[in-house]
Amino acid sequence: MTLPLEKQAAASAILARIKTHIGQSEAAQKPAFTLDVDLELPGQGITAIFGASGSGKTTLLRCLAGLQAIEEGVLIVNGETWHDTTVSLPTHQRPIGYVFQEASLFEHLTAEGNLRYAEKRAAPGGMQFQAIVELMGIDSLLRQYPSELSGGERQRVAIARALLINPRLLLMDEPLAALDRQRRLEILPYLERLHREIQLPILYVTHSMEEVTRLADSLLILEQGRVAACGELVDLLSRTDLPLEFGEEAGAILEGQIVNRDERWHLATVAFAGGEILVRDTDGLGAPGADVRLRVLARDVSLSLENTSKSSILNRLPARIVLIDEGDTAGMSMLQLRVGESRLLARVSRRSVHELNLREGLALYAQIKSVAILR
């Protein structure tokens, strides 16, 4: 539950011990719900807050923003107390930026009016108006009213507005959830740019695994108002005991650099802590030396006791079984493998585990059928 950052303690971390109820009185159609978390989140990078709907993601974010009352708890952000038994800062005094899921602009102001609204009230010393407009690519939209913008454009303006307030913590509540896939794909690169170019801790609520794996550095998984898992993304996604909803989507993340790009076969070699792996060379891929993040789904990893080269599978890595989790899925087992310094997940049938006599500590070969390039 605690992160490596713990040692640096409160100086650059978000400490949240929150207990709060959402009563039946407020929204009769929703059942009573309790959020009960005790967290230390990193005060830097993007932390994704992931979970099924109703797991308390948005409630947690609203508690951090002061939009939802905390009944019991303490909230300390980068050394500043936002809430405890004696103080509770109102929302407008918290140094946050907030991006709502939808309907997130003032309808009576143009895009520029929305941005200037934030600029006028911003904490001093932030980024310049023009720089943020360029970062989000909204220069041509400034004169339009929110009703004239597409959903994706509105969210880009909303993100720019949240940045203009010069926050010390950016809270994003499923900013892409209301958009179709095409629009999401348009915005993700802007979020990645945001991550690269601005030193700003971001808490990003989502129920999309794609957004998590592309954007996040750390991951918090909530289940029914409680913390199911919390830690660095790469560590967490190589665990075999993640909640059920990962099922088909379970897969480890590998971070590495591009070594070379082979134009003849349209393949690129990526070096990671544990070896090299070939990936399909797509247009978006960077030059040799560029950082890439790869995802290998557990269902795309098969195991072989021998290093057989008579196979269509290009990526075959020497590995060692760390642990075997029988899991909850009938007939399937989840295996965690060590490949050099890195970890992979493999999902194989229980019958294979039995017939190949797979056991913890065994050395073998992991055959990787496909690799997704996340960024």
Add this chain to the structure above:
Amino acid sequence: MGFTEADWLAIGLTLRLATTTTVILLLLGTPLAWWLATTSSRWRGPIAAVVALPLVLPPTVLGFYLLVSLGPNGPIGQFTAALGLGTLPFTFWGLVVASVFYSLPFVVQPLQSSFASLGERPLEMAATLRAGVWDSFVSVVLPLTRNGFITAAVLGFAHTVGEFGVVLMIGGNIPGETRVVSVQIYDYVEALNYQQAHWLAGSLVLFSFLVLLIVYGAQGNRGSAGFALGGRQQ
């Protein structure tokens, strides 16, 4: 033909009364409407009912109770007398107090429904953009509920102009002090001076039509006023 000097006096008095009443009602009605639109208090229902009472009560009933309570033996009358203001019945300010009660629902209800349709999101947004309570009200609530305010002001004004029963009960018929247009028309009719009554009555019809035109025009724009006109006109 045209308006006589007495007519002009009555028109001037009526406009002064309606303007004063409207300003006071907007100041009182805005926080009241806000509270009604946002509270979950168990007092919401009873208070809303009291606010709406003038819609259903005969104006003479309202005027009667106001007369009693504002008079020298009534609680408010004793209070105003103790302040050295004298008693309010048969004065201009007595009419103002009566009109404020009488026209209250016409101001509170459109405001309340436009506040309710605003929802919480714009205010939450404003708070995350460092706008305090007053700042949010001026920069977000006012512009987004502008039509509600227009409707409230116009209806409050027009309804006060049209008041008759309450005025007779509490104001009587003092030229330049409490003799408003509707009372003046009544006097003409009693004196069988239909010609003069036509002038004033026709002007009120035209005025009322224009007012409603403005209100429905404003509602047509964005529909944020959302107020069904259902009050009793005299």
